[in-house]
Amino acid sequence: MSGLLSVDADRLLADLTTLGGFGRNGAGGVDRASFSAADLAARAWLTASCVKAGLRVEVDGIGNLVVSSPSLEEGIADRAPVWTGSHIDAVPNGGMYDGPLGSLAAIECLRRLHEEHVALERPVRAIVYVDEEGNYAHLLGSSALTRGFVADELQELRGRDGDRFADTFAAAGGDLQAAAAVRLTPGSVHASVELHIEQGPVLEREGVDVGVVSGIVSIGGGTVRFMGRADHAGTTPMDARKDAVLAAADFITRLPALVPRAGAASVVTTGIVRARPGGSNVVAEEAEVVVDFRHPATEKARQLEELISAAALDVARERELQVNLDWEPLVPAAPMHQTVRNAIRESAAALGCSTRDIPSGAGHDSQNLATIAPTGMIFVPSVDGRSHSPSELTRDRDVVHGADVLLGTLLRLAAAQPAAATQDSH
Structure with a gap:
């Protein structure tokens, strides 16, 4: 040496x-x-x-x-x-x-x-x-x-x-x-x-x-944006709301179940959630969820992106909200x-x-x-x-x-x- x-x-x-x-x-x-x-x-x-x-x-x-x-x-x-x-x-x-x-x-x-x-x-x-x-x-x-x-x-x-x-x-x-x-x-x-x-x-x-x-x-990620309707937190009944934050929460809780469908080595993470307009007494009109997902194989990461997209669309349809998917290019x-x-x-x-x-x-x-x-x-x-x-x-x-x-x-x-x-x- x-x-x-x-x-x-x-x-x-x-x-x-x-x-x-x-x-x-x-x-x-x-x-x-x-x-x-x-x-x-x-x-x-x-x-x-x-x-x-x-x-x-x-x-x-x-x-x-x-x-x-x-x-x-x-x-x-x-x-x-x-x-x-x-x-x-x-x-x-x-x-x-x-x-x-x-x-x-x-x-x-x-x-x-x-x-x-x-x-x-x-x-x-x-x-x-x-x-x-x-x-x-x-x-x-x-x-x-x-x-x-x-x-x-x-x-x-x-x-x-x-x-x-x-x-x-x-x-x-x-x-x-x-x-x-x-x-x-x-x-x-x-x-x-x-x-x-x-x-x-x-x-x-x-x-x-x-x-x-x-x-x-392989690494993928991007922003899932749910768009609902802003309303008064005290006067709007629960069944009359289009709450973007609840949609975001529903979406996030569905993510772990997607991992086995793309392979055991898959991982998905949500580290950033943003609500707008951001008032404690306002039903959120918009909620952004930033998602990170990974898999050792590029094709499996692409499959995971498709599964995540489908889950977001399902949540939006069930809750009668709009959703926008903005994925970054997949890093192979x-x-x-x-x-x-x-x-x-x-x-x-x-x-x-x-x-x-x-x-x-x-x-x-x-x-x-x-x-x-x-x-x-x-x-x-x-x-x-x-x-x-x-x-x-x-x-x-x-x-x-x-x-x-x-x-x-x-x-x-x-x-x-x-x-x-x-x-x-x-």
Whole structure:
């Protein structure tokens, strides 16, 4: 192990702590939605850190950060690069590892390659994707890169708090036309690999150091909007009401029964419900239910979407209300590429880390990148399997193991000879 290039563990851990302070709330969690004040401050800090290290930071039209080393790219800048990275936005009251670990480890790996003047056969670039957590749309930044958005689509996006993406984006200095022009073509990225916390209990329970992700689930979601009639809460008899909230409640309680019909691996979640006009003494005229659903197989996720749609239509018909279904494009399931998976295993073995294959039940930007380039993911253990909460924790040793495995994987994918000379699989 002593002959292998490694990350600066102390620097990486310190960066994680610093980034975790942006958007820290009184409950100990992190509130850092993309383009929020906390996010913009975090991006400014991250950019300044990269520039100080001699790296170049570019911002694409949708707001993704692309970090590179000009000196390492001399003579090879025209070759398709190896990408690595994740996101730094957080769910409400989230943790400090989900996304930031993969983003900061990617930058740390690039920084170490830059510091050691490692000769590469193709560029390595670190990417920080915007809005992976779907405040405005599932995997927004990587979706823009791989499938693209038209300006009208972006105009329609709204955040969890009801803000218009177009307004928030413009306030942060963004331009919708530039965002709509963002698009990668197949072959423009040689390979992609993402380090991430597991967000589940398997690796810790089995005492395994590194998970080699086999595939990522298909993700769907959107808004179901019931439209009834506003009436006085005291003077309107119960049997004369068209209560949109009751329709929403009826719909939500039907969702669990749909899961077995689409397969045991299906999941469906409702995390946001909005009522309008929002008065305690007014029968609600409108109720929105934001739905998230997933399955390891794309066709099963599509079937689940159809079942959910049918349930909403049934509720509306039975209660004599109107309903509008606004589904986001389904993110397809993504098998991880065998070449990248092999590179991860070889890197882990060179470090003496144990591995196991593991599927991902969470969505990641890597499933979008897999549509245009060979892609893989590295998982490291999550304490008690906790994630998307202030209790989220990955131990320091696992953080460093994951970052070192990522570094070795990047060296293999960029076709550079690892420091130990005999470990390369190419």
